[in-house]
Amino acid sequence: MSTLQHTQLAAVPDWLRQVTWYGFVAAVAFLVPFVGVSVLDLQHDLYYLVYFATTAALLMVYVRTEHVDVRRIVSHAWPWSLGLGIVVALAEVWNVLGEPGTDRPSGAYFVFEFLWRGVTYGAVDALLLSAFPGLIAYSLLRGRIGGFRGKLRFTALALPLILVVTATYHLGYPQYREDGVAKPETGNTIISLPMLATANPIGAVVAHASMHATAVTHSYETPQFLPPETKADDAP
Numbered sequence: 001m002s003t004l005q006h007t008q009l010a011a012v013p014d015w016l017r018q019v020t021w022y023g024f025v026a027a028v029a030f031l032v033p034f035v036g037v038s039v040l041d042l043q044h045d046l047y048y049l050v051y052f053a054t055t056a057a058l059l060m061v062y063v064r065t066e067h068v069d070v071r072r073i074v075s076h077a078w079p080w081s082l083g084l085g086i087v088v089a090l091a092e093v094w095n096v097l098g099e100p101g102t103d104r105p106s107g108a109y110f111v112f113e114f115l116w117r118g119v120t121y122g123a124v125d126a127l128l129l130s131a132f133p134g135l136i137a138y139s140l141l142r143g144r145i146g147g148f149r150g151k152l153r154f155t156a157l158a159l160p161l162i163l164v165v166t167a168t169y170h171l172g173y174p175q176y177r178e179d180g181v182a183k184p185e186t187g188n189t190i191i192s193l194p195m196l197a198t199a200n201p202i203g204a205v206v207a208h209a210s211m212h213a214t215a216v217t218h219s220y221e222t223p224q225f226l227p228p229e230t231k232a233d234d235a236p
Contacts, residue, residue, distance in 0.1 A: 015140055017066070022136045022161060025058055026168045029128060033172030037228045044230045045113075048121055055128050068135060077198040084194035085203025089210035092191065096214040096225060103232035104220035114216050117226060122212030123205050129169060130192040130208070131201035133161035138199060145199050155196045162192050173227040183224060187211075 032054050036047040063070060105113055137158035138145065145154040166188045170176040176184065191211070194203025215225035223229040 014142075018136050018139050021062055021066070022133070022165075025062070025128075025132060026165045028054065028058060029165055029169040030172045033169065033227070038172065038174050043234075044228055045116060047228065048116060052120065052124050055124050059127060059132060062132070062135070066139065068139075073135070073138070074200060074202060076200050078200055078202055081194045081198040081200035081203035082206065083203070084197055085206035088191060088193055088203065088207040092187075092207055092211035093214045095187075096211060097218055099219050099222065099224070102219050102221035104217065105232055109236060110216075113220070114213060117230075118213035118216035119209045121226070122209035125212070126191065126201065126205040126208035129166050129188050130162060130195050130204035133165055134158050134192075134195050134199060134201055136161055151197070151199075154199055158196060159189070159192075162188065170227070175223050175227060175229055179223075 032051050033047075036042045036050050042050070062068070104110060134154075137154055140157060141150075141153055144150055163185055166185055167181045170181045170184045188208075191207045192204050194207065195201045211225065215222055219225060220232055221230065
């Protein structure tokens with residue numbers, strides 16, 4: 001990046017850059033499922049590839065442009081984040097197992113789906129819907145999140161950001177435009193608790209991936225936990 005570009009970026013207030021980033025990513029979070037599912041009706045595994053690649057590219061550009069110290073964030077209070085994430089993961093797994101079971105693919109394709117539609121999808125969702133809003137809140141607060149008051153400030157700012165991006169993303173899917181986004185809002189708020197408590201997203205990634213992996217195993221055809229809704233008979 002040239003000196004002129006550095007100067008231009010420095011001239012933009014930090015809060016405005018962060019708000020612009022957040023608005024742009026939230027808009028893309030809606031457009032990817034809306035175009036990929038509602039308009040193009042892509043096969044679900046192909047749609048996930050588009051979603052994963054788009055999300056990864058957005059977050060990588062954000063981290064590089066804003067010079068986010070990822071190593072510092074994921075090493076901060078990681079045992080607490082991981083421990084809370086495991087607790088939330090167990091609660092999410094129990095919640096999924098309380099739903100009626102459905103048919104699922106078998107053999108090698110099931111293993112692929114467990115890793116692709118389960119673990120990877122859950123991890124990417126957590127990065128977009130929990131970690132990214134947390135990074136925005138952390139940046140807006142200039143990292144001043146220490147102590148009880150700092151944690152309150154962080155939670156008070158990050159939680160609305162989580163709720164908004166969760167809503168915009170899920171509204172891209174036709175099923176949530178019909179049924180509303182109350183359930184994913186509640187679910188992702190619970191999944192985000194480890195991140196809100198520690199400002200470290202590791203726990204949220206563990207919880208979200210566990211929920212999706214369990215849903216692939218127990219409720220593959222669920223309209224709630226694994227958008228877009230998919231039938232086991234559609235397996236190759």
